Amino acid sequence: MIEIRSPLSSSVEPGEYGAQSAAKAALQLSERAPGSLIQIAGWQDFATVTAPALGALGFDGHGNFRTVQTAGPVSCYRIAPDKLLLRHSDGGSFKELLENLNPASSPTLDLSHARWLIEIEGSEVEALLARLASLDFSLQEFPEGTFAQTGIHHVGVLLHRVSADKFLIFVPVTWAESIWNLICETAAPFGFKVIVHP
Amino acid sequence: MLRIKCPICGLRDETEFTYGADAIVRRPDMDETNPQDWLNYVFYRDDPKGPHKEYWHHVQGCRQWLVLERNTLSHEIGACRLAREVPK
Numbered sequence: 001m002i003e004i005r006s007p008l009s010s011s012v013e014p015g016e017y018g019a020q021s022a023a024k025a026a027l028q029l030s031e032r033a034p035g036s037l038i039q040i041a042g043w044q045d046f047a048t049v050t051a052p053a054l055g056a057l058g059f060d061g062h063g064n065f066r067t068v069q070t071a072g073p074v075s076c077y078r079i080a081p082d083k084l085l086l087r088h089s090d091g092g093s094f095k096e097l098l099e100n101l102n103p104a105s106s107p108t109l110d111l112s113h114a115r116w117l118i119e120i121e122g123s124e125v126e127a128l129l130a131r132l133a134s135l136d137f138s139l140q141e142f143p144e145g146t147f148a149q150t151g152i153h154h155v156g157v158l159l160h161r162v163s164a165d166k167f168l169i170f171v172p173v174t175w176a177e178s179i180w181n182l183i184c185e186t187a188a189p190f191g192f193k194v195i196v197h198p
Numbered sequence: 199m200l201r202i203k204c205p206i207c208g209l210r211d212e213t214e215f216t217y218g219a220d221a222i223v224r225r226p227d228m229d230e231t232n233p234q235d236w237l238n239y240v241f242y243r244d245d246p247k248g249p250h251k252e253y254w255h256h257v258q259g260c261r262q263w264l265v266l267e268r269n270t271l272s273h274e275i276g277a278c279r280l281a282r283e284v285p286k
């Protein structure tokens with residue numbers, strides 16, 4: 001397997017940026033490799049033909065279009081009626097899943113090289129995102145463990161609320177740098193810290 | 199700002215969608231031999247003033263094709279359904 005390199009390697013510089021009046025930076029930005037990312041698509045019999053494979057991974061059905069299902073290190077996003085996005089956060093293999101799927105009825109697409117993750121955390125996360133996308137980011141409307149697909153700067157992204165003050169943003173690798181720069185610019189009035197995960 | 203209630207994603211801004219085509223147009227039967235019917239189908243569209251049905255694509259969301267009722271006069275948005283669920 002070809003090594004996955006960060007599209008942000010020349011953009012991410014650890015440090016503190018923007019407004020620094022607060023004792024602690026209101027936002028923390030970081031990047032992450034998505035691990036293994038695979039998309040399963042299908043037709044009208046999608047639910048039936050993929051159920052055994054999903055069951056083997058520990059998922060009970062497809063869930064809904066808002067809730068992120070998790071089973072161990074694997075997250076499942078129902079991104080369309082006949083489409084699922086699965087993420088193995090530690091980069092584990094989807095070999096078993098592929099063995100349980102018939103490629104003639106459930107085609108899969110490896111997106112591990114096609115997406116990158118930007119992580120935003122902090123007390124001002126809702127206010128920051130409200131300046132980037134036209135969704136209601138209040139905890140009531142966008143609860144923990146839910147996701148939404150939308151556009152940031154006209155680029156299609158998937159936002160996953162991991163906790164009250166933390167979001168994961170799935171961005172296309174080719175647009176990761178533009179989105180990162182836009183997020184940094186938008187976060188400057190709040191003050192932010194760029195951190196690098198070990 | 200128009201807001202469209204996608205059956206998959208919920209209420210979203212129009213900026214997430216792209217207009218596709220007139221959803222009223224029906225293709226003639228494949229054995230139709232009258233050239234005028236094919237000419238109408240390929241090139242001619244009505245330009246209704248008032249309620250209309252249009253194909254829209256939720257390109258920055260679930261990427262589904264939708265049939266949207268939109269009033270061309272008032273911009274009022276009506277029902278929005280998945281195109282696959284709308285009888286041909």
Ligand SMILES: [Zn+2]
Nearest residue numbers: 204207259260
């Ligand atoms: Zn949608």
